[in-house]
Amino acid sequence: MTNEELKIKLTELQPAATFEEGGEWVTINVEVADWLAFAGQLRQEEALFFDYLFCLTCVDWKTHLTMVYHLSSTKYRHNMVVKIKLDRNKPEVETVSHIWRTAEFHEREVYEMFGVNFLNHPDLRLLILPDGWEGKNPLRKDFDDPVNMIKL
């Protein structure tokens, strides 16, 4: 599907969602409450068939957090980006690890680095950071570690 066709199809599924202009791939902004159902549709709809989640990450915008999901279809070779705005003080979003299994590890990484709580995640623990790091999220912009961080 071309980007235009993809946009029309996605608007049918998510009439309230907005698209970001520019960029090589279709970028859609989705409400956090709609994400789980929408993710299921992206994976299951025969015409979309987004079966490959190749990047899952988060961006700290100081006022809010944004989850970014990069999706690809191995059948049709089209790509898209989903962005979800989260409340910075209480970031919560449904897990998609049962839809794309690779999300399990990536969500654990985002959990420890940004403090995003993934609801219904099967194994939400620290993955990279050592025990006792809960609550301090290194990739947030206001993280400060006067001992171990060297300012350039």
Added chain:
Amino acid sequence: MDKETTLLNESQAPFAGSGEVPYDRYGDTSAGIALGDGDFQINFGPQHPATHGVLHLVITLNGETIKKVEPHLGYIHRSIEKMCESLTYRQFIYVTSRMDYLSAHINNHACALAVEKGLQVEVPARAQVIRVLMDELTRIASHELWWGAMAMDLGAFTPFFHAFRERESINDIMEETCGARLTMNYMVPGGVMHDLHPNFQKRVKEFLQLYKRKIHEYDELVTGNVIFQNRMKGVGYLSAEDAIAYGVSGPSARGSGVSSDIRKLYPYEIYDKLEFDEVLETAGDSFARYMVRINEMHQSIRIIEQLIDNIPEGDFQAKTKNVLKLPKGDFYTRVETARGELGLYIVSEGGNTPYRIKFRSPGFSNLSVLDHMARGSKIGDLVAMMGTLDLVIPDIDR
């Protein structure tokens, strides 16, 4: 394969339906298996030669049968993503050589491509050819090391020396042109840092001759060996659906028949003008992944042969401003490293440093499948699985 292995390895439905609690297929969740009668846990690593670095696996075993493999990461985590936020677009490339150190050129390449995409810089033809040549030499060197180290993990020490003999001549070529043997930092936004060494063409041709004389030794030593094949065939089965669901890429995915070569699917530089095949195997076991890498070396040789006599004259670097500033927005580039798909996601606010950088490293996703792959197998086979996934720990931890 015994019955239990078949049961655990049969393809799982990639989509379990929304809202359900995932993973409850065998009466357990990924979170933790209650230790039953006769179950015990052992630590594999972080200081274990077969993990090729500092990977820590906690393995739950019943007798010799693996019930669960739980990776603990972070022993070589340097927070490269955070460091990059305070480095300029010229500086951050040097950090990335330290991620997947065996594919240093290709990591640099991804960064250079991302910055060029943002600035819309046209790279001179000479630089493009040099970059592809370096990428493919790196790929051969990386697969050589993988081949030697994997055979060593399985108990054969000699192949390691054979692999390093050839890898050494690639390193010498690199050293002459780039000044370094491991962390090259040769590619910069707009091209390459300096021109090729005058000896480059001659030495690459010498290497090709040497390589063709020696490559049959690899098959004689290892590929055709009965003991080796018995340890690889049917071990660590990964279905195509699972490979996609777990985000496995590169030779590991192509061993399961998943077409995933970024050079073919989303060509960058001059890969769309070159003749080479995407190597695919369909068996999905360790031996298939092994054969993919062996054949990929031949394809890389093919690419180098097409280019080595056709390096165009001209500039090796496009003219760029001293201070690079990417326009506001998101930029994503993907390249094919020796291990799989490396993605680089840059969020720019318009300044001279990135606002946020995410490296989608191939090793991280490839490691996530290890637990699924290993369940039900014997512990002795775990090394074969890890070997054929080709894990590089700094690439996983970043």
